[in-house]
Amino acid sequence: MSKPTDLVQGTLDLLILKTLALGPMHGWAIAQRIQQLSKDVLQVQQGSLYPALHRLEQQAWIQAEWGESDNNRRAKYYSLTRAGRRQLERESISWERLSAAISAIVRA
Amino acid sequence: MRLLQILRLRLRSLFQRGAADRELDEELRFHLDHQVEQNIAAGMDPAEARYAALRQFGGLAQHKDESRDARKTRVIESFWEDSRYAVRNLRRDPFLALAATVTLAVCIGANTTVFSVANSILIRPLPYPDADRIDWISERSGPAQQDIGAAPDYFALREQNRIFEEVAAFTPGTVNWTGIERPEQLDAADVSASFFRVMGTQPLLGRYLTRDEEGPKAPQVAVLSYAFWRNQMGSDPNVLGKTIALDRLPHTIVGVMPQGFDFPRGPQVWLPLQIDKSTQSFPLRPTAPIQIVPILARRKPGVTPIQTATEMNRLTFAIRSLYPKEFRKTGFRTDLTIAATPLQEHLTGQVRPAILVLGGAVALVLLIACANIANLLLARAGSRNRELAVRLALGSGRARIIRQMLTESLVLALPGGAAGIGLAWLAVHVLDSAKPAILVRYPAISMDWHVLAFTIGLMLATSLLFGVVPALSAAGIHIHGALRSAGLSHSEARGATRLRKILVVTEIGVSLVLLIGAGLLVRSFLHLAHTELGFRSDHLLTFRVNPIGSFDSNYGPFYAEVLDRLKRLPMVRTATLSANIPLGDEGFHQTGRIRVVGRPLVAFVDRPIIDNTMVSPEFFRTLGIPLKSGRIFDPHDLALPAEPVVVNEAFVRRIFLGEDPLSRRIGFGPDERPVTWTIVGVVGDIRSTSLGADPPSMIYRCTCAGTPIYLAGFLVRTAGDPETAIRAVEQQVRTIDRDQPISDLKTMDQRRDAALAPERFQLILLGSFALIAIVLAAAGVYGTMSYLVTRRTREIGIRMAMGARQADVLGMVLGETTVLVVLAIVAGLGGAWALTRYIRSMLFGVSELDPTTFTLTSVLLAAIVLMAALGPARRAVRIDPMTALREE
Numbered sequence: 001m002s003k004p005t006d007l008v009q010g011t012l013d014l015l016i017l018k019t020l021a022l023g024p025m026h027g028w029a030i031a032q033r034i035q036q037l038s039k040d041v042l043q044v045q046q047g048s049l050y051p052a053l054h055r056l057e058q059q060a061w062i063q064a065e066w067g068e069s070d071n072n073r074r075a076k077y078y079s080l081t082r083a084g085r086r087q088l089e090r091e092s093i094s095w096e097r098l099s100a101a102i103s104a105i106v107r108a
Numbered sequence: 109m110r111l112l113q114i115l116r117l118r119l120r121s122l123f124q125r126g127a128a129d130r131e132l133d134e135e136l137r138f139h140l141d142h143q144v145e146q147n148i149a150a151g152m153d154p155a156e157a158r159y160a161a162l163r164q165f166g167g168l169a170q171h172k173d174e175s176r177d178a179r180k181t182r183v184i185e186s187f188w189e190d191s192r193y194a195v196r197n198l199r200r201d202p203f204l205a206l207a208a209t210v211t212l213a214v215c216i217g218a219n220t221t222v223f224s225v226a227n228s229i230l231i232r233p234l235p236y237p238d239a240d241r242i243d244w245i246s247e248r249s250g251p252a253q254q255d256i257g258a259a260p261d262y263f264a265l266r267e268q269n270r271i272f273e274e275v276a277a278f279t280p281g282t283v284n285w286t287g288i289e290r291p292e293q294l295d296a297a298d299v300s301a302s303f304f305r306v307m308g309t310q311p312l313l314g315r316y317l318t319r320d321e322e323g324p325k326a327p328q329v330a331v332l333s334y335a336f337w338r339n340q341m342g343s344d345p346n347v348l349g350k351t352i353a354l355d356r357l358p359h360t361i362v363g364v365m366p367q368g369f370d371f372p373r374g375p376q377v378w379l380p381l382q383i384d385k386s387t388q389s390f391p392l393r394p395t396a397p398i399q400i401v402p403i404l405a406r407r408k409p410g411v412t413p414i415q416t417a418t419e420m421n422r423l424t425f426a427i428r429s430l431y432p433k434e435f436r437k438t439g440f441r442t443d444l445t446i447a448a449t450p451l452q453e454h455l456t457g458q459v460r461p462a463i464l465v466l467g468g469a470v471a472l473v474l475l476i477a478c479a480n481i482a483n484l485l486l487a488r489a490g491s492r493n494r495e496l497a498v499r500l501a502l503g504s505g506r507a508r509i510i511r512q513m514l515t516e517s518l519v520l521a522l523p524g525g526a527a528g529i530g531l532a533w534l535a536v537h538v539l540d541s542a543k544p545a546i547l548v549r550y551p552a553i554s555m556d557w558h559v560l561a562f563t564i565g566l567m568l569a570t571s572l573l574f575g576v577v578p579a580l581s582a583a584g585i586h587i588h589g590a591l592r593s594a595g596l597s598h599s600e601a602r603g604a605t606r607l608r609k610i611l612v613v614t615e616i617g618v619s620l621v622l623l624i625g626a627g628l629l630v631r632s633f634l635h636l637a638h639t640e641l642g643f644r645s646d647h648l649l650t651f652r653v654n655p656i657g658s659f660d661s662n663y664g665p666f667y668a669e670v671l672d673r674l675k676r677l678p679m680v681r682t683a684t685l686s687a688n689i690p691l692g693d694e695g696f697h698q699t700g701r702i703r704v705v706g707r708p709l710v711a712f713v714d715r716p717i718i719d720n721t722m723v724s725p726e727f728f729r730t731l732g733i734p735l736k737s738g739r740i741f742d743p744h745d746l747a748l749p750a751e752p753v754v755v756n757e758a759f760v761r762r763i764f765l766g767e768d769p770l771s772r773r774i775g776f777g778p779d780e781r782p783v784t785w786t787i788v789g790v791v792g793d794i795r796s797t798s799l800g801a802d803p804p805s806m807i808y809r810c811t812c813a814g815t816p817i818y819l820a821g822f823l824v825r826t827a828g829d830p831e832t833a834i835r836a837v838e839q840q841v842r843t844i845d846r847d848q849p850i851s852d853l854k855t856m857d858q859r860r861d862a863a864l865a866p867e868r869f870q871l872i873l874l875g876s877f878a879l880i881a882i883v884l885a886a887a888g889v890y891g892t893m894s895y896l897v898t899r900r901t902r903e904i905g906i907r908m909a910m911g912a913r914q915a916d917v918l919g920m921v922l923g924e925t926t927v928l929v930v931l932a933i934v935a936g937l938g939g940a941w942a943l944t945r946y947i948r949s950m951l952f953g954v955s956e957l958d959p960t961t962f963t964l965t966s967v968l969l970a971a972i973v974l975m976a977a978l979g980p981a982r983r984a985v986r987i988d989p990m991t992a993l994r995e996e
Binding site: 026027028031045046047048050051052053054055057058059060063066069073074075076081083 | 110111113114117118131132134135136138139141142143164165166167168170171172174175176177178
């Protein structure tokens with residue numbers, strides 16, 4: 001049973017933070033949104049989503065609140081904290097550096 | 109702000125676990141429901157949609173677990189869960205719990221006890237303020253490497269050193285408490301006024317000695333020990349200023365030291381050391397100021413070991429040039445150095461190897477215990493394979509299983525560890541109150557938080573050690589195999605069986621190492637106990653008289669009268685006077701370099717160093733020492749120009765090998781003031797200093813020759829039991845001088861016994877460790893062979909059904925054991941070969957690789973192990989083929 005590699009794990013964190021920058025949403029919506037934004041290229045492993053959310057919450061980068069969902073059910077809504085916003089900036093920068101570097105190599 | 113939030117979250121997951129878990133469930137359910145809805149919208153029927161949703165999500169339980177793991181407090185939570193589970197599990201297996209607890213209690217107890225001893229003696233600082241700054245100053249030169257200071261060092265250090273705050277000199281001795289109903293000899297220490305400042309301990313009452321009390325005409329004062337003040341003075345609060353008669357002179361009590369201050373060697377009183385600053389000497393004896401004196405110094409704060417070494421180097425040169433001319437001429441090797449050793453290191457140097465060896469041995473015992481418990485756990489793990497396989501199949505991570513197994517072993521170790529601490533507490537109390545001879549000179553043995561920390565660490569390490577093998581073997585379970593087979597799967601068990609065999613081989617091998625160590629000590633002890641003393645030790649009563657008065661008085665007439673009265677007692681056959689009592693610890697050896705008159709002169713430093721002592725002519729007859737040639741001196745010899753002396757055979761072998769020593773003359777002392785002696789007789793050798801050492805070369809001078817004798821020992825050969833003569837002997841001395849106590853009253857057989865005490869102590873401890881090791885190893889073999897037989901019941905049944913005879917089955921089981929034993933013995937012999945060198949210094953008359961010991965112990969261990977295997981083997985023989993085949 002291989003765990004997701006660090007890269008993948010770190011990437012998922014970045015995607016979650018980025019998604020939540022748009023506004024508070026629950027786990028299901030986050031998964032849908034990532035899939036949608038990536039034009040169905042990225043399929044979030046649903047199983048790894050919740051451990052990742054809980055990990056981010058424990059880091060106090062996101063915070064959770066119970067609220068009403070669109071179909072009147074209780075759902076756990078996640079939103080970015082201030083620390084999370086800073087973390088998102090850091091991760092975006094390092095991701096852009098990484099992807100630029102990889103692109104440069106691949107195109108060369 | 110962020111940290112605060114994190115803390116809040118952690119606390120919530122710890123204390124509101126149920127709520128957090130419910131929320132997690134709800135969150136995941138919400139997600140799944142959405143997925144199901146989406147699937148239905150895509151055209152699936154409800155049941156199919158639900159199934160697809162679950163599949164899309166993946167291992168639900170596992171992801172839940174991961175989400176919980178994200179909370180970081182999982183380790184603590186699961187530890188509690190695992191502990192509760194482990195307790196439930198152990199309750200189902202009380203034999204395992206009991207066996208492990210008893211084994212660990214004994215082994216952890218033994219380890220804790222040895223560590224308490226090591227901690228009390230080697231590790232814990234001496235009980236003086238900043239004790240790590242106190243150094244022992246000693247001169248070292250030549251092969252003898254004397255470890256004691258000399259008078260010139262004291263004065264030079266005081267004046268010239270740059271690193272010490274204070275330097276002190278002292279000499280331990282005795283003084284007689286007189287003027288009371290039953291005069292008593294007290295242990296005393298003559299100390300310089302600086303002594304207490306070096307030690308740093310404040311007096312309980314009154315004050316220290318002062319500088320003015322050091323001089324020859326100073327007032328007579330005394331400082332009392334706490335024990336003496338409490339027991340003999342009834343804790344009198346007004347004791348200061350009162351007087352106490354010591355050697356018939358009134359001494360004013362100026363101070364009482366607090367409880368626990370007992371340096372050096374537990375004196376009852378401290379008296380001022382007589383120091384003559386003008387001659388830079390200690391005029392204890394006006395005729396010959398003492399030169400040898402123990403020196404202590406207190407380093408200034410912050411002085412490093414390197415600074416100390418550098419400074420001592422400089423002082424060495426400075427002091428060498430200071431020595432009186434006659435000293436330099438009569439010979440100092442140029443390699444003389446003056447060294448500063450931390451006091452604790454100096455005091456404990458002798459006992460350190462023995463403690464380390466015991467520590468090593470007891471650690472080996474614990475290792476065997478771990479192997480044994482690991483073995484028990486493996487057996488249990490075998491029967492738990494199914495349970496573990498189910499858990500693995502349900503998605504439990506292997507790391508999680510390992511963690512749980514380790515938690516179980518920790519829970520298993522806890523009661524044993526706690527009981528071990530209890531046992532050690534008892535053992536430490538017994539040790540401290542019984543004070544075996546080997547520990548008498550060292551600080552009190554006690555437990556403190558160091559010991560507690562050590563034991564807790566030991567318990568954790570132990571549980572990890574015996575838990576890791578079964579845990580790893582559990583994590584390596586093949587789910588399919590374990591689930592398919594009913595109970596004990598053969599393919600599964602093979603790995604575990606090999607592990608168990610390895611553990612058993614380790615156990616037997618390590619016990620052999622211990623057994624060989626103990627065996628060597630036994631042989632060495634027997635050797636010592638049967639050592640020829642060279643004299644008859646039975647029916648011999650011995651005691652010392654440390655006379656009242658100063659060194660330079662003539663005690664000849666007093667001693668002559670004592671001797672005369674003793675000889676006239678009806679139960680006394682003969683009696684003798686001797687400066688030294690053989691196998692006695694105090695005494696007055698004179699040691700010096702000698703030359704043979706008529707041989708070419710050699711440099712003083714290259715002359716042999718020989719002990720000489722003074723005895724009365726009856727000495728040899730009283731002790732039964734044979735005269736080998738010549739004659740014994742007698743009072744008429746006084747007329748001879750050179751004093752007649754008797755030498756022993758060791759002396760002849762060393763100095764006059766192949767020559768006739770009789771009538772030869774030997775010179776003693778520096779050439780400016782030579783003393784010449786004539787050899788008139790040769791006597792047999794005696795082991796006068798210790799049982800283990802070769803008899804030293806000796807020169808016996810006669811007490812009748814007129815040299816004053818100060819300290820005296822008396823040896824009385826009695827007709828009957830020497831103990832019955834004690835009262836009469838005491839009475840005779842008191843009749844002559846009612847103030848004069850006698851001391852150190854023991855029969856020679858008691859002295860011989862006491863001389864063996866350190867060896868006996870080591871032997872008993874190492875022997876009991878070896879015994880525990882063997883019992884554990886035998887239990888391990890028994891358990892493993894029983895397990896193997898049970899596992900092979902079916903196979904044995906088939907064999908018997910096919911015509912195997914009982915002898916074949918017996919041979920099979922014992923044969924298997926023999927293979928293990930042979931492997932273990934080879935390993936054990938190798939281990940012993942590598943390790944016994946560390947007890948070389950504890951062995952007398954037996955090599956650390958003694959083939960007899962190695963062989964006998966191997967045979968003994970093999971026999972014990974085979975006996976242990978006999979039970980399971982006989983059970984194998986009694987297997988009924990029909991039942992065995994029907995069983996599975």
